[in-house]
Every structure is written in C-alpha cells, then in structure tokens.
Amino acid sequence: MDLASAKAVISGGASGLGLATARRVIDAGGYAALLDVNEEQGVKSAEELGERAIFLKTDVTDEAGVKDSIKNAAEFMDGITLAVNCAGVLLPARVLGREGPAPVDSFSKTIQINLVGAFIVTKEAAAVMQLNEPNADGERGLVVSTASVAAYEGQIGQASYSASKGGIISMMLPIARELARFGIRVNTIAPGIFMTPMMAGLPEEVRQSLGAQVPFPPRLGRPEEFADLVASIYGNAMINGETIRLDGAIRMQPK
Numbered sequence: 001m002d003l004a005s006a007k008a009v010i011s012g013g014a015s016g017l018g019l020a021t022a023r024r025v026i027d028a029g030g031y032a033a034l035l036d037v038n039e040e041q042g043v044k045s046a047e048e049l050g051e052r053a054i055f056l057k058t059d060v061t062d063e064a065g066v067k068d069s070i071k072n073a074a075e076f077m078d079g080i081t082l083a084v085n086c087a088g089v090l091l092p093a094r095v096l097g098r099e100g101p102a103p104v105d106s107f108s109k110t111i112q113i114n115l116v117g118a119f120i121v122t123k124e125a126a127a128v129m130q131l132n133e134p135n136a137d138g139e140r141g142l143v144v145s146t147a148s149v150a151a152y153e154g155q156i157g158q159a160s161y162s163a164s165k166g167g168i169i170s171m172m173l174p175i176a177r178e179l180a181r182f183g184i185r186v187n188t189i190a191p192g193i194f195m196t197p198m199m200a201g202l203p204e205e206v207r208q209s210l211g212a213q214v215p216f217p218p219r220l221g222r223p224e225e226f227a228d229l230v231a232s233i234y235g236n237a238m239i240n241g242e243t244i245r246l247d248g249a250i251r252m253q254p255k
Contacts, residue, residue: 003024006030007082008031012035015041034053092157092161115167145168147189168188190245190247191221215248
C-alpha cells in the first residue's frame with residue numbers, strides 16, 4: 001500500500017511516537033486522525049499537521065467512545081486503511097513494596113489502557129477497513145500495535161507494563177490470522193528506549209546514561225525512526241503477523 005493514500009487512526013496520537021507517525025503519514029500525502037485523552041495537546045498537534053489531520057478526544061478504554069471516534073475519523077478521511085496503537089501508560093510498582101503488596105488497581109489500569117485499549121481500537125478500525133476496496137494484492141488495511149522490549153526483558157517494578165505489552169504481542173498473531181481473509185494485516189513494533197514525552201522530562205544526564213546502554217547506536221531512539229518503520233510495514237504486503245524489535249540491540253537488565 002502507498003502511504004500517500006493512507007487514512008490513519010492513531011491512538012496516543014497527540015505526542016511522542018503517535019504524533020511522529022501522524023506527521024509521517026501527513027508528509028507523504030495521507031490523512032491522520034489523532035485519538036488521545038490530552039485535548040489541549042491533541043488540538044495543538046492537529047492544527048500543526050494541517051487540514052488533513054483531525055483530533056478526536058478519546059479514552060481507549062471506553063468502547064463506545066472509541067466506536068464514535070472511529071466513525072468520525074472514517075467520515076473525515078472517507079475510510080480507514082491504517083490503525084496504529086500508541087496509547088499507553090507506565091505505572092511502575094514493586095509487587096512487594098515498602099508499604100506492602102502492590103494494590104491491584106494500578107495493575108488493572110495498565111492492562112486496561114495498554115492491552116484492552118489496543119484491542120478495542122483494533123477491532124473497531126478493522127470493522128471499517130473490511131469495507132475497503134482491495135488493492136492489487138487484496139489488501140484492505142493494516143493494524144500496527146506498540147509493544148515494548150519490556151515484554152521480553154521486563155525490569156523490576158514493571159510487572160503490569162510487561163504483562164500488558166506481552167499481551168499485545170500474544171494477541172497479534174491470532175488476530176492477524178483471523179483478519180487475513182479480509183486482507184487486513186496485523187503487526188507489532190517493540191521499541192526499546194525512545195525519546196518520548198516521558199523521557200523528555202528526565203534530566204539530561206539520565207537520558208544520556210540510558211542512551212549509552214544501547215549497543216548501537218548508543219542513544220535514545222527517535223520517534224521518527226518508529227514512524228519510518230510503520231511506513232515500511234505499510235508498504236510491504238509480506239510483513240504480517242510479526243513483532244519487530246526496534247531497540248538498537250539492547251537487552252534490559254533487571255533494574
């Protein structure tokens with residue numbers, strides 16, 4: 001598929017990896033709908049992207065709200081051909097902390113946003129994609145979800161985050177197999193340490209220390225590099241049912 005004609009819905013699209021992906025689509029000539037809970041940043045980002053972008057305030061854990069946003073996005077773009085799940089949270093907590101066992105609320109919230117939210121966006125976007133006219137390869141659309149290297153090497157305090165990202169990887173293949181008959185591909189990207197708004201809030205020396213842990217290149221990943229990979233997957237029909245690590249060969253230590 002050609003990114004110039006892409007019609008993308010991107011959860012967590014107001015900033016970070018999601019915004020970089022939206023910008024990549026817009027720069028290629030496509031359309032982008034930014035789904036995010038951060039209304040102030042979302043409106044600002046959509047305005048910066050121009051008339052082929054729209055912001056839709058969306059809580060990915062709200063099934064009815066996601067359905068409405070997907071409907072509005074499809075109306076704005078006259079369809080959907082790409083869905084990118086970037087919405088997520090990191091709520092670190094030790095299983096046995098200083099104040100005792102971790103409360104389950106934080107664990108459940110992480111699962112709901114990171115995993116259940118990705119599933120809701122995926123199913124609702126796929127329901128629209130299945131109505132597309134197929135291209136010469138029979139393709140109708142693509143879903144890309146964001147996992148993490150923490151799905152493989154979760155650090156101490158990341159039990160909920162690692163579980164949510166591992167779930168994204170595990171559900172990807174059965175969904176890809178199911179949606180294959182519609183010509184909808186499903187893939188996952190597992191980023192390493194990237195420069196996101198969360199990272200930007202850390203002191204410079206901390207960011208440099210984290211970057212130095214990456215074998216090569218010894219730096220934090222750039223959101224544009226994530227967006228480039230989404231674009232590459234979009235244009236290559238044989239990439240399906242796959243998780244791609246985008247991490248500079250880092251393997252996370254216990255802490």
